[in-house]
Amino acid sequence: MLPLNDRVLACTRCPRLVAWREEVARTKVRRYRNEPYWGKPLVGFGDPEAKLLVVGLAPAAHGGNRTGRMFTGDASGQWLTAALYRAGFANQPTSEHRTDGLVLRGAYITAAVRCAPPQNRPTKEELQACRPYLLEEWNSLDPRVIVALGRIAFDAVREIAEQRGTPLKSAAFAHGARYDWMDSRPRTLLASYHPSRQNTQTGRLTEGMLDQIFTTAREILDIERSC
Numbered sequence: 001m002l003p004l005n006d007r008v009l010a011c012t013r014c015p016r017l018v019a020w021r022e023e024v025a026r027t028k029v030r031r032y033r034n035e036p037y038w039g040k041p042l043v044g045f046g047d048p049e050a051k052l053l054v055v056g057l058a059p060a061a062h063g064g065n066r067t068g069r070m071f072t073g074d075a076s077g078q079w080l081t082a083a084l085y086r087a088g089f090a091n092q093p094t095s096e097h098r099t100d101g102l103v104l105r106g107a108y109i110t111a112a113v114r115c116a117p118p119q120n121r122p123t124k125e126e127l128q129a130c131r132p133y134l135l136e137e138w139n140s141l142d143p144r145v146i147v148a149l150g151r152i153a154f155d156a157v158r159e160i161a162e163q164r165g166t167p168l169k170s171a172a173f174a175h176g177a178r179y180d181w182m183d184s185r186p187r188t189l190l191a192s193y194h195p196s197r198q199n200t201q202t203g204r205l206t207e208g209m210l211d212q213i214f215t216t217a218r219e220i221l222d223i224e225r226s227c
Helices: 005-009 015-027 075-086 124-141 151-163 207-226
Strands: 052-056 107-111 145-149 178-182 186-192
Touching: 052 075, 052 124, 052 151, 075 207, 107 124, 124 151, 145 151, 145 207, 151 186, 186 207
Parallel strands: 052 107, 052 145, 145 186
Antiparallel strands: 178 186
């Protein structure tokens, strides 16, 4: 567990997000009406020695906000975990609940925003309020490869890179885009469409497309390890 996690769990910086996450946890939805909801901010999850950092948008209202773990208990989480498993970053292909035995190997999952936002749309101010947490995770993990799932995550990563002294203002989001730079070590940013139902059910994002992102990440890390 990273040192900042206690501060994330206690965070109440964004009144709108606090109210929404707690309202969702209180009212629930019918299919989960008999389950307890987490209803709090979410910390990152994974290997504390990870060199692959996966950044998403935010917890889903009835996914992470219910289960208490990033990308767990919803369709997006199943897509991501299955891809990580196929690339050798996870010990199993499913992510159902916090005690399901999932272990990430060399990978760490986090998000640009730590509370479920209404309509999955955080405000600029909410994104900025969460940005220091992502920066601290980055500094603690010192990732070699960063995978940004969706444009909002991509912009958050780009801003962190700039805060650390690397201008990526010309970097444009597109699925499969790759940006390499050097600061205290070589780094690579890989962009992917978010594995939301809106993208996976329409065919905008396929398993093969997502697999290619993590295959590339694996190749970069394996090459560095062999040098």
